[in-house]
Amino acid sequence: MSDVEELSKLVDKYNLLKQEIGKIIIGQNKAVDLIILSILSGGHSLLIGVPGLAKTLMVQTISNSLGLDFKRIQFTPDLMPSDILGSEILDENNQFKFIKGPIFSNIILADEINRTPPKTQAALLEAMQEKTVTVAGHHHILAKPFFVLATQNPIEQEGTYPLPEAQLDRFMFSINLDYPSFKEEISIVKATTSDVDVDLNSQMSGEDIVAFQHLIRRIPIADNVIEYAVKLVSKTRPASENAPDLVKNYIDWGAGPRASQNLILGAKANAAVHGKYSPDIEDVQAVAYAILKHRIVKNYKAEAEGISEMQIIESLF
Incomplete structure (x- = not known):
């Protein structure tokens, strides 16, 4: 097939x-x-x-x-x-x-x-x-x-x-x-x-899922989309020159390389289930919040001022 x-x-x-x-x-x-x-x-x-x-x-x-x-x-x-x-x-x-x-x-x-x-x-x-x-x-x-x-x-x-x-x-x-x-x-x-x-009727077998996992990894992705995902993750790091002011002021630690890997895999999966042959920036953004929010560590100032992870991640876009 x-x-x-x-x-x-x-x-x-x-x-x-x-x-x-x-x-x-x-x-x-x-x-x-x-x-x-x-x-x-x-x-x-x-x-x-x-x-x-x-x-x-x-x-x-x-x-x-x-x-x-x-x-x-x-x-x-x-x-x-x-x-x-x-x-x-x-x-x-x-x-x-x-x-x-x-x-x-x-x-x-x-x-x-x-x-x-x-x-x-x-x-x-x-x-x-x-x-x-x-x-x-x-x-x-x-x-x-x-x-x-x-x-x-x-x-x-x-x-x-x-x-x-x-x-x-x-x-x-x-x-x-x-x-x-x-x-x-x-x-x-x-x-x-x-x-x-x-x-309930079973719609996928274990063999189907393993095959689909390999398929998703084979989906091609443009370099500019990979660069966008990696840049998005680097913006969560306060020491990064790309970081917005909200990150520099309210984040102690940003996301690591595993977040970049997951953004690409998640974008590929999101594109695949919607019948797209290659993911774009919108697919990265569709999974970004769920991937990044538990990987950024807010400081005491963010807690005191009620700054949420959603606000910080939206500033990255």
């Missing part, structure tokens, strides 16, 4: 997938789009929203629509790395046997990831970056495709452990979930208070 035919297949599958997810998830179109883009790019996503916005249901629905193996890990203060990765035990023959943890799945829902201490949060680092797990000196390769979709509650800060910058940088997108509109909430209430079961 040629790349043109495969791109057409991707657009069809993407539209069918959106329709399937829409059977259960009402609204939140931007969040669903970004999660699908991160999956097609081989990245991970952090979902941030108050309780009751169907973060967990959204991840479960997407995994069911993709026909992928799904595991949920509830992050708690007493969770240990072995509870995620697995551990070695002695079997009846006095031989060490590795018992796989829930990380050995296609989609991992790390629920309330900031509820567990950094030691346990760090257990995900190797898996997210290298797609491998090391236990007792032995490397274990994770199945493909593999994604971590983590959730975080922004309003309940007591008893939480903020994610370190190194961990945040492993997430391709930081996705904010907003309250539904009035009409959407009426539809949600009607759908969830009736005795009707919705059957």
Whole structure:
């Protein structure tokens, strides 16, 4: 199958997938789009929203629509790395046997990831970056495709452990979930208070996703679009000569090279699902906020004056 035919297949599958997810998830179109883009790019996503916005249901629905193996890990203060990765035990023959943890799945829902201490949060680092797990000196390769979709509650800060910058940088997108509109909430209430079961059909297989990931990497991109993405990231660094005044005044640290890589992959994926053969600057801008917002560190002055990440990122355009 040629790349043109495969791109057409991707657009069809993407539209069918959106329709399937829409059977259960009402609204939140931007969040669903970004999660699908991160999956097609081989990245991970952090979902941030108050309780009751169907973060967990959204991840479960997407995994069911993709026909992928799904595991949920509830992050708690007493969770240990072995509870995620697995551990070695002695079997009846006095031989060490590795018992796989829930990380050995296609989609991992790390629920309330900031509820567990950094030691346990760090257990995900190797898996997210290298797609491998090391236990007792032995490397274990994770199945493909593999994604971590983590959730975080922004309003309940007591008893939480903020994610370190190194961990945040492993997430391709930081996705904010907003309250539904009035009409959407009426539809949600009607759908969830009736005795009707919705059957989901799998629209993509694991093999399809891996093939689409390779396709997206093969999509050509013009040098000026790459230069635009790299310049956009460099503008987030206060020491850069390209940085606007808002960045110099309100940012302590800017985004690193992984942000530039993710901007290009995200732009390619965004172009692909809309049937475009090459991304342009608008595709970069479409994913820029979700890629940059968790990679810039505001200073105390920004906090005191109520300057948001959105304001800072908009100044970069």
